[in-house]
Amino acid sequence: MKYLLLLFTLVSFTLHSETYHFASINYLTEQEVGRIVLTEVYQQLGINIVITPLPGKRAQHTTAKGSNDGEIMRIYSYGYETHSTTRVPTPYYFLETMVFTKKGSSIKINNPSDLAKYQVVKVRGVKHTENITRGFENVTDTDNTAQMFKLVQAGLADIAITNRMDGLVVLKSLGITNIVAHKKSLDRLPLYHYIRKDHVKLIKRVNDKLQELSQNGGLDEIISRAEHEVFTRKLSTDH
Known part of the structure; x- marks a missing residue:
């Protein structure tokens, strides 16, 4: 027993x-x-x-x-x-692959191929943004989302791409108000x-x-x- x-x-x-x-x-x-x-x-x-x-x-x-x-x-x-x-x-x-640009920018992104016209920043190793920019030579990797937005704010990049929610939360936490998300996401996954x-x-x-x-x-x-x-x-x- x-x-x-x-x-x-x-x-x-x-x-x-x-x-x-x-x-x-x-x-x-x-x-x-x-x-x-x-x-x-x-x-x-x-x-x-x-x-x-x-x-x-x-x-x-x-x-x-x-x-x-x-x-x-x-x-x-x-x-x-x-x-x-x-x-x-x-x-x-789920996530939404979203374009972020400076407020008042004339940049229009209707599909992923339009990204090739601009200097783009993304976070290194993130699959959805890697996939959507594959083959482009105008893309710079950053270590995190905050670093990416600071490059756009400083005029060193035109577009930042990340998940919509991630971008909005980080922008608010940084107190950055002159960078905004586009109305339509490039993809929802x-x-x-x-x-x-x-x-x-x-x-x-x-x-x-x-x-x-x-x-x-x-x-x-x-x-x-x-x-x-x-x-x-x-x-x-x-x-």
Whole structure:
């Protein structure tokens, strides 16, 4: 009897101490929201996760070579490039690829090809902006969104491109009022969680949970809380 009790205790401890390690892209607002949302999703599954924010290219590199268990949030095309991972089929967030220019600018961007006429800045390693500017020679990479906007403000670039929400939050936190988002985004993309391929059972468990939360409204509630937390924090601490 004592042996069975000890065995049950050890099994319970093992289950509750299950931990996975994921990468995220540092400094991006949508990724900060994703870190909160996915942590909650995994908590509901009784699983602990550790998320390490990294520059975009480094996050992909460490994931591709198997140094972690996946990435928390990437667009669909990421799966074609990172063969060590499997895309969790149910998306859990989205982003809008948005053009930002100085207020009063005569710049008009109706489609991605129009970007080739101007000096463009983007954050290094972010897939949706990499994809939309691929082949252009007029694009400069920056380390973060704030750096990108400061280049536009200083007249060293014409256009900044990032996720709409990320751009608006960072502009407000910096107190920059002379840079604005265009009315129409260049693209709207669902965002997915990627898990290393050998975690077959985990992929199914997470997808089933995301489907359940999507259908019962729970995911919307988690996202709303996460957005509020991130926006409040960024607007009170960023400079």
